[in-house]
Amino acid sequence: MPSIRKAQKTRGGSRLKAPGKDAQGSRLKAEGKSINLEPSASNLEQYNQPSALIITIDGPAGAGKSTVAKRLAQRMGLTYLDTGATYRALAYAAVKAGLNTTTDIASLSRLARHLPLRLRPTSHGGVQVLLGGVDITREIRTEEVSEAAAQVSQHPPVRAAMVALQRQLANHHGVVVEGRDTGSVVFPHAKHKFFLKADAAIRARRRQEELAQLYGRRPPLTQVRAQLHFRDSLDQTRRVGPLVKPVGATVIDTSHRSVTQVVQLMLRRIRAR
Numbered sequence: 162m163p164s165i166r167k168a169q170k171t172r173g174g175s176r177l178k179a180p181g182k183d184a185q186g187s188r189l190k191a192e193g194k195s196i197n198l199e200p201s202a203s204n205l206e207q208y209n210q211p212s213a214l215i216i217t218i219d220g221p222a223g224a225g226k227s228t229v230a231k232r233l234a235q236r237m238g239l240t241y242l243d244t245g246a247t248y249r250a251l252a253y254a255a256v257k258a259g260l261n262t263t264t265d266i267a268s269l270s271r272l273a274r275h276l277p278l279r280l281r282p283t284s285h286g287g288v289q290v291l292l293g294g295v296d297i298t299r300e301i302r303t304e305e306v307s308e309a310a311a312q313v314s315q316h317p318p319v320r321a322a323m324v325a326l327q328r329q330l331a332n333h334h335g336v337v338v339e340g341r342d343t344g345s346v347v348f349p350h351a352k353h354k355f356f357l358k359a360d361a362a363i364r365a366r367r368r369q370e371e372l373a374q375l376y377g378r379r380p381p382l383t384q385v386r387a388q389l390h391f392r393d394s395l396d397q398t399r400r401v402g403p404l405v406k407p408v409g410a411t412v413i414d415t416s417h418r419s420v421t422q423v424v425q426l427m428l429r430r431i432r433a434r
């Protein structure tokens with residue numbers, strides 16, 4: 162598989178730009194199809210059956226959502242769904258296809274609607290991300306894909322397609338789902354909603370550690386902080402599915418709490434309802 166960077170070099174135009182800054186026009190023809198920007202009501206009903214236990218965990222990057230969500234899902238015997246991984250997989254596919262992640266909105270939406278994505282649970286509670294049967298679990302964690310994911314997730318028609326996909330990926334019998342809009346848009350009727358937050362400096366250190374673990378290199382903290390800050394602002398200001406505390410969500414500050422402490426807090430809250 163060619164590296165994502167190679168795809169960018171040969172086709173160009175895929176690097177992240179601040180919204181509205183990329184003046185290049187779309188290089189692929191728009192399809193002229195109208196796309197419903199709202200998640201479909203029937204789809205929403207199907208995945209919000211009263212019997213399905215749905216627990217949503219939202220929050221900014223580095224708040225600890227993934228670690229906590231995986232642990233909670235294991236403890237409760239539920240499926241774990243990482244919606245960020247779905248945007249990352251789309252971003253990876255888009256860059257590989259040479260799409261401009263800022264401007265090629267029609268093509269990005271079409272890709273999102275037909276994304277051959279599978280999330281396969283691993284024995285240790287994680288998830289293997291398969292795109293067209295190819296394992297891209299590690300590839301989607303680079304800073305490059307993080308930036309492209311932040312960009313593709315800005316486009317309302319792309320989000321509509323991804324929300325539909327996320328509902329399909331959720332298990333009818335119960336799921337712990339984490340992301341930015343899972344309690345507000347993807348599963349607004351979820352029984353339990355949490356919103357995790359943490360100090361910016363702590364979130365940056367966690368992300369730096371994650372990158373060091375993945376790639377054996379520790380990027381400068383100032384760089385990681387700047388990237389997080391940029392992604393935070395994109396997450397908070399987009400028109401559709403912005404990062405918000407969902408109505409009724411329990412807020413947990415994870416800055417000075419261990420994973421075990423956060424999960425225990427959640428379990429207590431869940432049992433109390």
Ligand code: DC
Nearest residue numbers: 244245246248310311314340341342
């Ligand atoms: O959680 P993460 O860093 O893996 O998410 C990757 C990107 O996807 C991030 O820029 C925010 C976006 N995202 C989103 O817009 N909505 C979600 N529900 C989850 C992630």
